[in-house]
Amino acid sequence: MLNPYIPKLARIIKIADQTPDVKLFTLEFADRKDRAEFSFTHGQFVMAGLLNFGEAAFEICSSAIKTKTFDLAVGRIGDLTEKLHQLKTKAVMTIRGPFGNGLAEKFYQNKELLLVGGGRGLIVMRSFILDYLAGALPAKKVNVFYGCLDEKNLLFKNEYKIWRKKFGLDICLNKPEKSWLGQRGVITVLFNDKQDFTDTVALIVGPPVMYKFVIEELQKRGLKDEDIFVSLERRMYCGIGVCQHCAIGPYYVCKDGPVFSWAQIKGIPGAI
Ligand SMILES: Cc1cc2nc3c(=O)[nH]c(=O)nc-3n(C[C@H](O)[C@H](O)[C@H](O)COP(=O)(O)OP(=O)(O)OC[C@H]3O[C@@H](n4cnc5c(N)ncnc54)[C@H](O)[C@@H]3O)c2cc1C
Numbered sequence: 001m002l003n004p005y006i007p008k009l010a011r012i013i014k015i016a017d018q019t020p021d022v023k024l025f026t027l028e029f030a031d032r033k034d035r036a037e038f039s040f041t042h043g044q045f046v047m048a049g050l051l052n053f054g055e056a057a058f059e060i061c062s063s064a065i066k067t068k069t070f071d072l073a074v075g076r077i078g079d080l081t082e083k084l085h086q087l088k089t090k091a092v093m094t095i096r097g098p099f100g101n102g103l104a105e106k107f108y109q110n111k112e113l114l115l116v117g118g119g120r121g122l123i124v125m126r127s128f129i130l131d132y133l134a135g136a137l138p139a140k141k142v143n144v145f146y147g148c149l150d151e152k153n154l155l156f157k158n159e160y161k162i163w164r165k166k167f168g169l170d171i172c173l174n175k176p177e178k179s180w181l182g183q184r185g186v187i188t189v190l191f192n193d194k195q196d197f198t199d200t201v202a203l204i205v206g207p208p209v210m211y212k213f214v215i216e217e218l219q220k221r222g223l224k225d226e227d228i229f230v231s232l233e234r235r236m237y238c239g240i241g242v243c244q245h246c247a248i249g250p251y252y253v254c255k256d257g258p259v260f261s262w263a264q265i266k267g268i269p270g271a272i
């Protein structure tokens with residue numbers, strides 16, 4: 001049996017600045033066999049890091065059907081991510097995973113998929129979006145609601161033009177410049193009474209404070225708890241349900257999540 005603690009090595013082949021604090025790394029496994037075997041479900045994560053330094057959880061934010069290379073968007077937060085931000089192309093990262101449960105296609109097959117991302121929550125959404133654009137996501141339609149602090153923190157800005165050709169992308173900024181012509185305020189301003197959420201499944205990812213209010217908006221519009229999904233962030237060490245660091249109620253976020261339906265976790269104190 002393969003030892004899940006032994007990382008694979010992946011070489012950085014491209015680095016793109018997204019915001020002052022977020023870089024998008026495109027990686028390729030050094031070993032041809034690892035490249036061939038790599039596959040994941042939208043919403044799954046990897047433990048990525050540096051040899052003899054450490055690792056942390058990062059969402060795979062590229063296409064799940066084109067896996068010769070894969071993307072990680074890394075926000076600079078602490079020691080590890082500071083080090084990762086100093087890397088140049090050709091440098092090597094350690095990768096374990098993919099781990100956990102993403103959002104399986106059976107939950108949104110032939111339904112509308114509403115992706116509600118706050119701040120860095122849009123990172124999770126990008127793999128769904130890219131595969132929807134490629135005609136490889138079985139959702140009937142995709143809509144994206146994105147709430148962000150200001151224009152300079154908007155992620156994947158250079159992709160919006162292409163995204164908007166195929167689906168609705170509604171953005172609101174919390175603290176925009178005067179020149180911003182779009183919506184202002186917190187993400188719930190993007191909901192209005194004209195929207196029809198019949199036959200819709202929603203995935204919410206963002207800062208914890210956002211979840212309760214977005215869930216309320218969705219419930220008001222008739223979404224059942226089984227059709228509302230959230231992706232949770234907890235500090236992770238093993239990533240495989242052994243160390244217990246990411247426990248919430250009866251679940252481990254790394255193994256049973258990070259994507260949970262609201263029906264699964266609504267009764268667990270402190271889950272969101
Ligand atoms: C399933 C999952 C997926 C994730 N996906 C991504 C991703 O795609 N991109 C990404 O940039 N990050 C992602 N994260 C968060 C990332 O794993 C952490 O930010 C990680 O701890 C950073 O390591 P560090 O050593 O740089 O900072 P640390 O030393 O771990 O943290 C520095 C300080 O920041 C605080 N902190 C850590 N994480 C956060 C946070 N998310 N929000 C606010 N404060 C925080 C810590 O409490 C600490 O005080 C994900 C986390 C999980 C659990």
Ligand code: FES
Nearest residue numbers: 237239243244254
């Ligand atoms: S990170 Fe170890 S149990 Fe989840």
